[in-house]
Amino acid sequence: MPREEMEVAPPLEYLSILDEEGDLDQELEPDLDEEELVQMYRTMLRARRFDKLLLEWQRGGRIGTFAPVSGQEASQIGAMSAARDEDWFVPSFREIAAFLWRGGDPVDMTLYNAGWNEGVAIPEDARDFPISIPVASQLPLATGLAYAIRLRGEDDVAMTFFGDGATSEGDFHEALNFAGTFQLPVVFVCQNNQWAISVPRERQTASETLAQKGLAYGIPGIQVDGNDILAVRVAADEAVKRARAGDGPTLVECVTYRLKVHTTADDPSRYRDEEEVERWKERDPIPRFRRYLEKKGILDEGEADEMTDSVEEELGGVWEEAEERIETLGGPDVMFQHVYADLPPHLERQRKWFGTDEEENDNG
């Protein structure tokens, strides 16, 4: 009758390629196209800049609340860039950087944040899901997508994003269990940004890493330095490759940090000290990647600065453009659309009533 250790799961790996100085482990360095590297860097800059603008607009009362992405650009772009356009993007509510990488239009996102449903209309050919507010609710959807992909005999992949806090929801566990049991082509990208509003990562779960949660479901897990875009990319490339080959899902835990507020309704100074934020600022993914690009001779200092300016310029016009679009929208009719595939008679009646009442109802 033995009592002995069992080997139940592969050991967990931690991956980091590029350190804070922009120095790297050459053996681990991925072989990426220069143009793509530049594109990744530019998208990080756009995300950071857009975040800043959104925050200003929110403070100025122009848009509603939103969840800033600053600090998590490498996790999102590193992962998303491993997927191709035909793969599916299933976000939570903080994926501004991944959205931009997918070719999302900042004007659309601005419209949406300003409260216009039209802004969330996803282009016909884009395989992007809308954001989801209930934490972790998007994960079973990604599993369902992957199931459909398999049923259709396609080789696409579903990539879904969520936070450390989301791993406490049943939806997370059930989605992973399904994906593992059916060996579905899903990549689960957990952005462990250390906080779920005011609750620190340690009080979310007693497990040492989040990546290891995959192991219980028979899913390989890997923990990566989420502020190192190369490490995230390498882990995501492997995960996407595995999924595409029919070898099942992967859980990638990106260790990163939310540099700003949880949402605009939050005041982080109540629960975390400035020192911690400062420490993480030193590990900011953007300057780190810039140093790498400079050391590799892909961008020189002048080009990098120019890029920052051109991004500022590009995004400088977003608000005006959004305002122009808003001018063309409006009318209460839109709120009755899309409740059902076809407008049912009772909504037709309500629509008419609201329509005739438009003026009176102070539609402004």
Add this chain to the structure above:
Amino acid sequence: MPQITYREALNQALAEEMERDETVFLMGEEVAEYDGAYKVSKGLLERFGSDRVVDSPISELGFAGLGVGAAMTGLRPVIEFMTFNFSILALDQVINSAAKLHYMSAGQFSVPMVFRGPTGAALQLSAQHSQACETWYVHSPGIKLVTPGTPADAKGLLKAAIRDDDPVAVMEGELLYNVKGEVPDPEEGDFIIPLGVADVKREGDHVSIITHGKMVHVALQAAGQLAKEGVDAEVVDLRSLRPLDVEAILRSVHKTNRAVYLEEGWPYVGIGAQIVALIQEEAFDYLDAPVLRVTQADIPMPYAKNLEKLAKPDAKRVVAACKRVLYQD
């Protein structure tokens, strides 16, 4: 009487009950270190410690069920949902456990617990976070539901809910937390409002506006406008949706012979549908007009500010409905 906010009233109720009865504990997301998403539990962590004021992982189903289990041993958990919108994923534990286990154990186990938090819309929180959740809870036998609209009602009803031996949902309003009102001084003794007792918030003879929760304020606003036009509306705040104060509803309808139900939620199988059924069953001969309902448009809440405003019930529509039942339009 001191004027305090709705938030402070709830806080007083929690503090007093936790002080009085050490089986009461509070659990939910952000309730401890952060004082609650809406600051209702301010100061309670320092006062009662982290065993009784507990920050939970983001696991609504888990902590709702944990509350039921603890309640079955005789503790009195107060489970805070950041909003009842997120309790939708905990409904199995609410409906299938909390509301059933007294019955399914032939009375051997009680489930003396409270589920509380805001229900309904605030401002631009979008479709998944702006729903009036009353119907989902009140539909099931075995659970009680109260919807305080004022600070005094918030305090008195929450205290009664905590002391009740059945599971009680206390649905608050995000836009009510800052509302001020008179609440009896704690020095003057325990202030309890029994479950199942409605309150006439304004007396009137011409038409009854029956409502609950934060819509009480919209009803009063409408009544004010009607008064300027010579219409004397009565505002009946149900306060409790289960148990329901049937007598109070009938009393008012007997007096005015006309009624409008106002609610924040959707019309379809809404609370108003129940009240209208009750009135026609019990007071048909007293009615001078069909009973009308004023509700949210039958659509998910739009995110756009202007559309959200349009979709929600407002005083203007209540006035219009009252005029219709008075045949004045």
